[in-house]
Amino acid sequence: MKLILPDELPLAIEALEAGELVVVPTRRWYMICANARDHDACESIYAGKSRPRSKSLAYILPSLVAADELFVMTPAAIQLASAFWPGDLAMILRWRNSEHAQQHQSVGVPNALVTLDSGTLGQLARKSRVPIAATTANRSDPTNTLGPAITAAEVESFVSESQTSVAYCIDGGISPLANHLTIVDCTETQATITRPGVVHHRAINAAIAAVS
Template sequence: MKLIRPDELPLAIEALEAGELVVVPTRRWYMICANARDHDACARIYAGKGRPRSKSLAYILPSPDAADELFVMTLAAIQLASVFWPGDLAMVLRWRGSERARQHQPVGVPNALVNLDPGPLGQIARQSSVPVAATTANFSDPTSTFGPAITATEVESFVAKSEISVAYCIDGGISPLANHLTIVDCTETQAKIARSGVVHARAVDAALAAVSQSQPHAKK
């Protein structure tokens, strides 16, 4: 694995498009990424992390418009996207078509975990010709006291121990938040928080309150 600078994104994009793995910094953690349609590349992430296949990787959107094109956006999802994207909130969304879902199986079928990232990860998703799947750079061991990597040095340690073949790691310094994305399940009309994280539950509730207030009252 080679460390590269944040201004060398094209190298990471070329590697992704060629079926290789790259690691990208976010405000929360460093994320290991692959082509979301390359099942073999994504399988290498699962194997290296020891991650159960039942836990899907995240789909990183290239743009807000792509969310509506690819996924069923409920009123709640539209509202959350308008308030928190790009940012540190992810949504569980239903694919619009079964064929698209099958093509992106590593990020979930029939639902996917979806985020629009504001940093280098989002830039890669926008500029890449292939869709981006991502997950934290660490072992999926619930008993481990070592969380996802927050520095390039920690990424190097993880890659060496896991023996995952990674082309590049973008060295973005220290990830200051060291916390997860907040996940909101928007597969049904009534959205609900599936996992707590950076975006506080009160902020999510405040955003969703606007949806409730905008809906007409049922006639008696």
């Protein structure tokens, strides 16, 4: 794995489009990314992390427009997207097209875990010609007591210990929040918080109060 700077993002994009893995920083953690349509690339993330296949990777949207084109946006989802995207919220959304969904099984079928990021991860999704699947850079098994990587040095340790083949890691310094995306299930009329995280539950409830 080679460390690169944020202004070398095109190198990471080229690697992703060639079927390789890259790691990018967010405010929360460093995220390991692959082409969401490349089964082998996504499988190498699962294997490296020892991540259960039942836990979907996150689909990183290139834009708000893409959210509406690809997924069923309930009234609650629309309110949450307006309030918190791009940002630290992920939603579980239903694919509009089942055939399209089958091409992105790593992020979930018939529902996907979806987010729109404001930083480097979002830039990667906007500029890449392939869809981006991502998850935290760390082992998912009980031997990992540290949690997801918040520095490039911790990414290097994860890559070395897991023997995961990663082309590049963009060194964005220290991720200051060291916390997860808040996840809200928006597949039904009533939105439900399924995992707490950066966005507080009071903020979620305030955003969807008008449609609840």
